[in-house]
Amino acid sequence: MKDQTVWEQCGAEMNSSWAWWKHILGVTMLLANPTTILGTQDGLVDWNFIREMSSIHQVKQWILIFERLDSQKMSLIPLIKKIGIPCSIISVQQTLPVVNPNRATMALYFGNISSEAFQARFSDPCSPFLTLWLVQHQSGPQFESALESLPLQINSMLLTYQDLGHQLQVEEVYKIHHTHKLVQRLILGHWNPTIGFTWHVSPNIWSRRSDLQGFFLRTSTLENRPVITYFETGCSNSSCFKGVLADLWHELQAIMNFTYKLTTPEDGEWGVELSEGVWSGIIGQLANDEVDISPVDMLVSSARNKVIDFLPSLGPISLRLIVANPAESMNWTAYLAPLTWTVWIGIGLCILLFPWVVTFGAKVLGNECLFQIYIVILWQIQTEVHLSGNEPTQDSYDLQDSFKFVAGAMLIMRGWNPTPEALRNQIIFYSVLLGGTMIYWHWEAMIISYLAVRNVALPFESLEDLVENTDYKVVVQPGTAYVDQLRFGNTEVLRQTWVERVEPYIDSYPSTKVEMLDLVLKDPSYALLDEYYSLLFYERHSKCEVLTIPKDYFRGDYAFPIQDNSPFKDLFKYHIEILKERGALNQISDRYAPEAQVCPDLSGKSLGFGQCFTAFVALLAGLAVASLALILEILHQQWAPPKSSNRLDNDMLNKLYEHEFQLKYHQSRVLEIRQRLKQSET
Structure with a gap:
């Protein structure tokens, strides 16, 4: 099928058989993407009408359905194959063949629409959910009764056409739900041979079917700020259901005219897989047909997609580690933080290597020493220097004294006496003093700034750091997708986190975020792994009682979960996309902007013991080493x-x-x- 329609190609191939073929086309046809059925009663219909209706649905494959099959009917297959259209021929008693759901399908049905066979074919569980029927309208209770008995849905399409003499009137027939007996009818437009089909309503099916006429939807939700900030079980209006997604839900309710009543899962969980095909929480309610849809921010995952479906994404989601504010905790690296570890490594290498150079220059080469590096205050240069001969002060630079000199100069800007007198040694000595002094001044300036600003030292930088270098336990909300993401993690760190830091304690973890934050504050050995954006709306965060580790995990999207193969999915999807395009979702989110985190400004105030803890450790360590040396000397004097x-x-x-x-x-x-x-x- 290229430039011509299926019907034009078919007619070009059949020639002498056209009259009989036109009769077949005028009886009934099935179009779908997925499969769609169009049917008529006795009599002929202008094949141009059939052609136009089929072209709208872009027919790519055919199914011919007969009351009874015979050799004459089976002979149609070679003729149709010449056109290059995939085709199947079945009897009305057979199930529909497997077709490509991504290609529109036309099926020709020959029989009575009110017959039991036709009713069974329409209700065939093998038929796709979305079905389009075109049948000739007939007056009388038998036809109306046949329509009412069909299991129509909000996403089904049953089109009836009625001959008005000069044109055909096409009506749309559907139900809000298959349990309803009330049939909804809407005139779509008219067709005549001159101008073709004219739409009287929107061509978009979901635009014209927005009114659910108060249909009751079973719903379930859980609190999660800011998307669901407050709700009451049994609530059915905006006064007891609040939050970003609650407001979006009520926007949809105003457009689609449905009713609802909120429930919660008995276990209070979002949904994890308990065993093969068995789920807890809201996921289990949807999979077990206990609720129709859930107005909640459910994390989209491939495992959940196997049992339920999701509406369009409502936003991104990511997790972060949350810890109690360690502002007054012992800061072991307070005096090391002003310089990076690479600088400290460089200083350490200088302390280890250059005493050998100093001793070699003074003892072996005398005034021929080539290099010395130290950090001390510049001393007055002597007016007289030695240009030859041995270094007069060489006895002051043996290996032990050189180590003292280098370490003191590098760490505490301590000088040394006497000063080298050989010219080359003096050049090296003073060059080292200048460079070392500059490094010390950099450290001194940074330590003043560092202690004045009062930066908080976080206990770890990432989940990997937590697992490898700390004893922190990880708190995860039970019954959420975060549990499965750790339990079935694709990295060794995730699996190790689950086995060592989560699984042994998860039975004792609270189920609400407020209680989990309280646990982290009560016992700082816990770190909470939870959604970062949601945390911003809790008082514990705004008052700076808890802090987040700035690294995101498990990036994904959240959306409304809905039953798998729900007839309402495409309707909700259409209106959610419209609201997103209009910026309604962003406007709602702006009304729930989080409070900024305000931590106490301690700049210029007295330093706490935690900030100066390292200095006291150095004093106590020196006292302990000196005491140990004293004891060893006493013992040595007694036993030597x-x-x-x-x-x-x-x-x-x-x-x-x-x-x-x-x-x-x-x-x-x-x-x-x-x-x-x-x-x-x-």
Whole structure:
């Protein structure tokens, strides 16, 4: 089927059989996408009318249905196949063949529309839900009774046409629900051979079927701010049902004219899979035909899609970890935070490596030492420098003293005495002092800013960090999709979180978000994993009693859940999309803007013990190490063998050598000065 319609191609192929074929076309036909049936009673119908009606539905495959099959009817198959149209021929007693649901289907039915066989064919459970029928209108109670007995739905289409002489009038016949006996009738338009079909109403089926005439919908919901901020069981109006989605629900109610009454699941859960095909909560209510639709923000998931259906997305959803505000907790890294870990690693490497360079330069090369790095205040440069010979101060730069010098200069800006006198050593020494001092000034400026602003140190940065480096337990609301996402997680971290941090404790977890937040505040060893946007509407967050870890998990969408294959799905879908396009959903959301989180401004106020905790740890650690050294010295003196009386202590010898060296040095200087004086006198 390219430029010509099916009917034109079919007529071009059949030639001499056209009269008989026209009679077939005039009897009945079935169009669908999915399958749609069009039928007529006895008599002929202008085939152009059939052609136009079929072209509207873009026929791609045919089904011919007869009261009884014979060889003449079966001979139609080769003729139809020449056109390239997939075709099946069955009797009215057979079930419909499998067809492509994505391609419009035409079926020709030959028989009486009020017959039991036709009634059974219409009610065939193998037939697709959405069905379009075209039958010739007949007056009389038998025809009306046949229509009332058909299991029509809001998404079914039964079109009747009536010959008015110069034109055909096409009516639409449907029911709000198959349990209703009341048949709804609406004139769609008229057709005549000159101008074709003229619509009198909207061509969109859901635009013209918006009025559900007060039909009662069974509903179930649960509180989840801000989408559902308040509701009462048994509520049926806006006075007892509030929130973003509640307002959207009432917008739909005003457009579609339905009634409802709110219920809640007995277990108070959203819905998790208990066993194969068995679900709890709202999902279970929908799957078990206990409710028709749920005005609630249900997370869309592939597992849930197997048993229920979802309307269009109403917005994104993501989860975050929530912890009690650790503002007054012990901050172990307060004095390390001003510099990144890479800087601290660099400083540590300098402390480990450069004492060897300093000792090598002073002891081995004398004034030929090439490099020293230290962080100290610049000292006054001596006016006299040594350009050759050994470094006079080399005894002050043995390996032990060099480590003291480097560590003190790098960490606390401590100087050293004496200053190197060899020129090259002095250049290196003062270069190191300058660079080290600048680094120290950077740290000092940042530590002042860091402590003044009072940044809060979060206990972990991600779920991975929580699992690997902390003992936190993870609180998840029972009966939600978050439980399944952890339990059946696709990463090792998710599965480990479930096994170690959730599963052993989940039976004791509360079922409401308020109670879960209270648990986190009562016991800071818990971290709550829940929807971030919803958290913004709770007082615990606005008062800064809880904080969120800024990393999102399980990004997805939420939507209204509805029964699988519900006849109301496309109707709700159409009006939700219209409201979204008009910006109605955004306008409703703006009315429920969350309060900004306001944490106390502690800038300029006295620092708490938690902020200075690291300094006290350093003091106590130093005291403990000194005490341990004292004890070891006492024990060593008691247990060590006595030293020989004629043997001098090594330290004393070193000091004597140092004093002797300095004495000789000063004597040589005095002699040098005297010689200069004599030369000046002469």
